């Protein structure tokens with residue numbers, strides 16, 4: 001069984017922070033945890049005045065994780081921040097504030113929304129891998145996880161911990177694998193956003209667009225919740241969206257819902273940049289036979305019929321799922337493999353087509 005992020009977190013929960021008596025996970029000291037090909041890396045962030053005194057904690061953390069990962073497979077750095085961090089006192093999920101029409105997000109050249117008509121078709125997997133693939137092509141990429149009902153990007157990109165807000169107004173995003181990330185999942189407890197109603201969701205999205213210090217970005221990819229709801233509407237009302245990419249699996253039912261998403265963007269005057277077919281084919285790892293478990297080619301046929309670009313196909317592949325679960329998308333963990341190649345081809349298509 002390969003080592004998972006959860007295994008590592010469980011091991012780190014056994015190590016306590018002397019300052020608070022809590023585990024170093026609960027005390028929110030562990031940053032940038034990645035689990036990649038059995039190797040584990042993370043950072044322990046401590047206040048400057050603790051400095052060297054935390055070295056025994058670092059050693060204990062390495063030792064605990066090495067019991068799972070093996071000796072020499074764990075690297076942990078101690079970083080000290082200069083001043084004690086002001087706790088972010090942002091109230092995420094407030095009601096939206098009035099705003100005159102869609103606005104540009106400071107420093108962000110383009111916003112591309114990744115959407116799906118139906119849940120579970122791999123929209124978040126595609127967003128994460130596309131973000132990494134574009135970063136590998138030299139683009140400055142941000143990823144906004146607006147999937148308020150099931151924010152999964154922190155897990156997929158191997159990012160944990162709460163973003164800082166030194167002034168209580170702006171939010172500093174986190175970064176891993178060359179991608180700058182902000183997610184509602186980093187700001188609220190896991191089950192909290194799920195019970196929010198429309199206006200609070202809209203307020204949270206507005207805050208993530210307006211208060212996050214994205215820096216200079218060539219593109220901000222927005223991972224939308226599935227379906228055609230409030231968040232999609234809010235995004236197009238609050239921000240100038242360059243266009244949308246619709247992800248679908250090849251089943252008829254998923255394609256039917258994908259068409260609803262296409263209609264929604266049409267109504268909102270957001271151009272659809274293209275469609276991606278995920279879980280398109282399955283190649284048996286034993287005999288190499290290619291099967292089409294959910295059918296094949298439906299998204300391409302739909303795109304042709306609707307005169308939309310077809311951006312590419314992603315295979316159904318266990319490694320793609322395992323990589324995302326481990327916090328290092330396949331484009332990071334196996335960048336030269338055929339699965340990553342499928343994402344890279346789409347990234348290049350977007351760049352060559354002048355979209356990004």
Ligand SMILES: Nc1ncnc2c1ncn2[C@@H]1O[C@H](COP(=O)(O)OP(=O)(O)OP(=O)(O)O)[C@@H](O)[C@H]1O
Nearest residue numbers: 119120121122123124125150279315316317320321
């Ligand atoms: N091409 C693929 N091959 C194998 N597994 C995949 C693939 N794409 C996605 N998955 C897996 O399918 C599950 C759902 O994917 P993901 O969370 O990306 O979907 P989603 O459309 O964003 O779902 P949600 O409804 O939560 O928004 C995840 O476990 C993911 O790892």
